Amino acid sequence: MATHRLNSMEVKRMNRNAIYRYLYHRESTSIQEIAQALNLSLPTVTQNLKELQEKELIVETGLFESTGGRKAKSLACNSVAGYALGLDVTRNHVGIVLIDLSGKVVKNVRNLFPFANEESYFQGVGRLVEDFVEECGIDRSKLLGAGIALPAILTGDRQSVSYATVIDFKGGHVQRFAEYIPYPCILSNDANAAGFTELWGEQDMHNVVYLSLNNSVGGSFIVDNQIYAGKNHRAGEFGHMTVVPEGRACYCGQKGCVDAYCSARILSDSTGGSIVEFFRLLGEGQEPQRTIWEEYRNYLVVTINNLRMLYDCDVILGGYAGAYMEDYLDSLRELAAAKNTFEPDGSYLRVCKYKLEATAVGAAMELVTDFIDSI
Template identity: 70%
Template sequence: MINRVNSIEVRKINRNAIYKFLYKHDPISIQEIAHTLKMSLPTVAQNLKELQERDLIIETGLFESTGGRKAKAITYNSLKYTVGLDITRNHVGIVLIDLSGKVIKNVRKQYPFANSKEYFKGVGNLVEHFIDDCKIERGKILGVGIALPAILSEDKQLVNYATVIDFKGGSVKDFSEFIPYPCILSNDANAAGFAELWDKEDIQNVVYLSLNNSVGGSIIIGKNIYMGQNQRSGEFGHMTIVQNGRTCYCGQKGCVDAYCSAKILSDSTNGNIAEFFRLLRSNSEPQKALWEEYLTHLVVIINNLRMLYDCNVILGGYAGAYMDEYIEHLRELVSRRNSFEVDGSYLHVCKYKLEATAVGAALQHVESLINNV
């Protein structure tokens, strides 16, 4: 019995190693897989057969002959999909991604949050209509990732703390009752940070600063999100930067959120962040003054994060997505505050300009598949 259990576990380890290898490489031959992973050809062939039967890998053709029979080109089947939701106070963002993380379609619907069955049923309807519009077979959908502006329990089943939306004590079951696919909850900022590092093999550690209508963030160490003892890591919006300063929505005074949320900028343009940056480019005086004040606080936060974690800092969220054209100026400003470095090259702008949070939520299912195939 022990030998049988060991044999099953070894097969699972080998299968997982082969699938992970295929996920990270272009089409490759069975011989190259066996050589690289130091497995026998029969072991690789047996596992590939099983993966193919599960529709997880495909043959894409034949390699050029090197003198013998042409080798088959094998890769993972990217034509499986996950859905990601970004639940905010006033909207629901929805994305469909394939197994590679490519965004196939995205929409954002105005749909104010309400802790009621009617709301959750409505979200379920939004998901079903979205999938209909995407014309995707239901059987190819792995699941739905749901990102929330909330602190979750360690098992990601319950909401322990939520003030941006009224959902404290809520559960993944509130959503899954009306969504007929496996559901996973994520913290919104952690999901966005996770998406930023998804396909970056050369970066292991990063701090992601989410400049949305509420400020948050995530700390990623060794490609893993550091959750903290109470699942509250990365709550950068509630660091104090001004003693007895402006009142934050949490009730405390002087929090980062009261000075650097995207609303500080977009409130000057009726909630339209794109319009704020359009007016800023045209040197509109109210927006210029607001921007300069915003930067004075943002630079302090960025420098503090660099001093704390000594790694790259990525700016994301509604405001961060517009900062490409201002990044050199920002790097210059942060370098002036830095005690050790003469430039701010560690500072970057997010890759995902749109629906990063929803993408990160969807990727939770991709990661689960890759790790448990």
């Protein structure tokens, strides 16, 4: 079998990318540390660092303490060398975030803007994006693009929508947004984007199941830090697992789906649509919130246990409801452990670390990831 021999340009690019990634995961480091860690010569590291500095991708942050000789320069990634936009498109809202290359949220906003598969809607989204960028006051030439997350199943090339019931966009194409957003646009599934956010920057966790408890239930399965899409790009549709045969009607047309029992609406409908108010009243032990929560929790625990049995990895609760479950995590772990055939505790269960606009952030992070890959 013929093997591809790397040419000098490919080797140079691989070294440059390795050096940038090494810097990316550290607050600061020195030329000597990079050379030693990556087993590269000092001249090779020095030349690549010079190129990265010329592109303003790294900066000098000072000097390390002397160990007897000349003080080594302290180097770090320039997190404001680029920015990415993320949009979370839902049935009733458009959330927008701007992140820098480190993943830090620079600004975010959520607009009440009901989805409609009409020209005026996409024009309106374009205006919202442009107004938002103007308010951010950044150099537009540094914008990598806009990641657009949808509650929909995408085609393999992620250019269009193959299935959508939450929003009326089946068959819709990324160009519908790109026509009015003057930056490179990519589409993401909303739950996959949120799950991707949770693994960002994690060095010791590479496999995880993310359960998105929004007004519709979704999720993602991440293996070796990569979204597992499945043969038909429907992996992670946890909201349509059956938990009660012939149970409550689901919006998909089936009965007994997880969505019909674990949607955030089950909770927020008791407080006029406010999930914040639901958990405030629950914290006070108020009725009917306490009774609603106990029933909701029982179905949620069944779902969690099923996911643990299927994938044998950490399970993260996210979405509107998951973001407020920190105070109830211990009891959820106890109940999950009681159903577990193999384990005495539920320490595998976690609550999302991104409480605000996780979906929009994840959509933006995909652009940052692509940018880092290209260095």
